[in-house]
Amino acid sequence: MTDQANPFESLQEQIDDAAAHLDVADDVLERLKHPERVLGLNLSVELDDGSLDRFRAFRSEFNGDRGPYKGGIRYHPGVTRDEVKALSGWMVYKCAVVDIPYGGGKGGIVVDPADYSAAEIERLTRSFAEELRPFIGEDTDIPAPDVNTGQREMNWIKDTYETLENTTEPGVVTGKSLESGGSEGRVEATGRSTMLTAREAFDYLDKEIEGASVAVQGYGNAGHIAAYLIEDLGANVVAVSDSSGAVYAEDGLDARDVKRHKNETGSVSGYADADEEFSNENLLTMDVDLLVPAALENAIDGDLARDVHADVIVEAANGPLTPEADDVLTEADVHVFPDILANAGGVTVSYFEWVQNRQRFYWTEERVNEELERHIVSAFDDLTECYESLDLPSFRTAAYVVAIQRVVDAFTDGGNWP
Numbered sequence: 001m002t003d004q005a006n007p008f009e010s011l012q013e014q015i016d017d018a019a020a021h022l023d024v025a026d027d028v029l030e031r032l033k034h035p036e037r038v039l040g041l042n043l044s045v046e047l048d049d050g051s052l053d054r055f056r057a058f059r060s061e062f063n064g065d066r067g068p069y070k071g072g073i074r075y076h077p078g079v080t081r082d083e084v085k086a087l088s089g090w091m092v093y094k095c096a097v098v099d100i101p102y103g104g105g106k107g108g109i110v111v112d113p114a115d116y117s118a119a120e121i122e123r124l125t126r127s128f129a130e131e132l133r134p135f136i137g138e139d140t141d142i143p144a145p146d147v148n149t150g151q152r153e154m155n156w157i158k159d160t161y162e163t164l165e166n167t168t169e170p171g172v173v174t175g176k177s178l179e180s181g182g183s184e185g186r187v188e189a190t191g192r193s194t195m196l197t198a199r200e201a202f203d204y205l206d207k208e209i210e211g212a213s214v215a216v217q218g219y220g221n222a223g224h225i226a227a228y229l230i231e232d233l234g235a236n237v238v239a240v241s242d243s244s245g246a247v248y249a250e251d252g253l254d255a256r257d258v259k260r261h262k263n264e265t266g267s268v269s270g271y272a273d274a275d276e277e278f279s280n281e282n283l284l285t286m287d288v289d290l291l292v293p294a295a296l297e298n299a300i301d302g303d304l305a306r307d308v309h310a311d312v313i314v315e316a317a318n319g320p321l322t323p324e325a326d327d328v329l330t331e332a333d334v335h336v337f338p339d340i341l342a343n344a345g346g347v348t349v350s351y352f353e354w355v356q357n358r359q360r361f362y363w364t365e366e367r368v369n370e371e372l373e374r375h376i377v378s379a380f381d382d383l384t385e386c387y388e389s390l391d392l393p394s395f396r397t398a399a400y401v402v403a404i405q406r407v408v409d410a411f412t413d414g415g416n417w418p
């Protein structure tokens with residue numbers, strides 16, 4: 001990270017920027033900028049050597065006007081209370097922009113999972129699930145995966161909850177494995193909506209995605225899947241990175257093959273068919289047609305933004321640009337398509353998973369992908385229509401205008417739906 005911007009303050013600034021174009025009373029606006037409840041925990045977990053370790057953990061329930069709180073759980077040493085608050089707020093507006101019936105929540109544990117065994121991570125996850133039990137449920141608050149969590153952790157949360165509640169309630173958490181009631185297409189969903197947003201953006205801007213040069217920062221769930229799906233559109237993924245640094249090939253990498261290399265060695269570095277290796281900062285300032293930040297918040301601050309040479313940015317990560325970076329890039333006519341649209345595929349397919357869990361009726365992958373495409377394209381159209389009709393300064397502001405209006409309507413029209 002190149003910047004110390006507080007993500008919670010960034011979120012509040014984004015809301016204020018959009019509210020300036022809306023007729024929202026100050027007291028209602030104040031409500032939209034603060035979480036309803038933040039749970040802070042100290043989890044005591046037994047390590048494999050018999051000693052106890054203490055872990056700080058959080059769950060923020062930001063706003064439930066449109067439905068149950070919804071959002072992932074992150075395991076990372078950099079997790080803070082304010083980061084979790086920001087991430088939960090972004091979930092509110094993300095769910096509203098794609099018009100799914102949820103509010104926003106997010107959780108996190110301050111931990112580097114690489115330092116612990118699988119058994120220790122299981123005990124940590126189950127301990128968190130026990131503490132969350134009174135607050136979560138398929139109609140109240142529904143966790144999901146985020147950075148460094150996936151199907152394994154979601155299965156443990158579901159199992160702990162169902163055991164303690166003596167019930168069958170698979171919709172209490174999404175992002176589970178298929179065997180535990182997960183949905184086809186959920187693993188790929190975040191990368192898929194990033195690809196769909198990039199495709200729609202290029203079309204909207206009258207640019208060709210075929211042959212476009214692409215750089216992707218972060219090669220986890222969101223980044224690597226976005227990379228290969230964008231490659232499938234005929235684009236040329238010339239650079240990708242993870243925490244070890246970036247690899248570059250002038251004629252294009254093979255995104256799936258880079259992932260195979262990362263699975264084998266732990267990082268993208270050392271990929272044999274790369275022409276060159278360089279830093280993440282170099283990747284973010286490359287002269288490419290499309291830049292996809294898919295790692296963490298604050299990847300691009302105001303200073304770095306002045307060196308960004310990409311034409312279009314599609315945000316797979318949550319909050320990768322600081323508000324100052326946004327201003328610099330808007331001024332420089334770089335088209336930024338925001339996180340709350342581009343990475344909304346994850347929560348949208350989580351919604352499909354929850355619907356399937358409640359109906360005990362499971363969809364094909366084809367149906368999931370069709371419904372996802374419909375939601376993302378429709379949200380993209382709402383956003384660009386708002387951008388044009390109100391003559392807004394950025395696509396981010398347009399996304400927040402659409403989303404905030406929907407949340408305000410749900411609040412003023414008398415609460416939750418459906």
Ligand SMILES: NC(=O)C1=CN([C@@H]2O[C@H](COP(=O)(O)OP(=O)(O)OC[C@H]3O[C@@H](n4cnc5c(N)ncnc54)[C@H](OP(=O)(O)O)[C@@H]3O)[C@@H](O)[C@H]2O)C=CC1
Nearest residue numbers: 146147148190218219220221222242243295317318343346
């Ligand atoms: N998973 C999901 O469903 C969703 C995720 N998101 C967002 O997408 C982003 C990525 O999440 P996800 O892919 O799930 O997480 P993962 O843990 O799967 O991947 C994170 C990736 O980011 C890399 N990374 C971390 N720090 C840096 C850095 N400083 N520079 C470059 N790369 C870095 C990691 O590197 P390494 O592999 O070396 O650790 C890893 O490749 C987050 O902002 C998340 O909130 C948004 C919507 C849904």
Ligand SMILES: O=C(O)CCC(=O)C(=O)O
Nearest residue numbers: 071072144146346347350
């Ligand atoms: O799938 C979900 O419910 C939430 C995913 C998530 O945490 C996010 O979109 O940032």
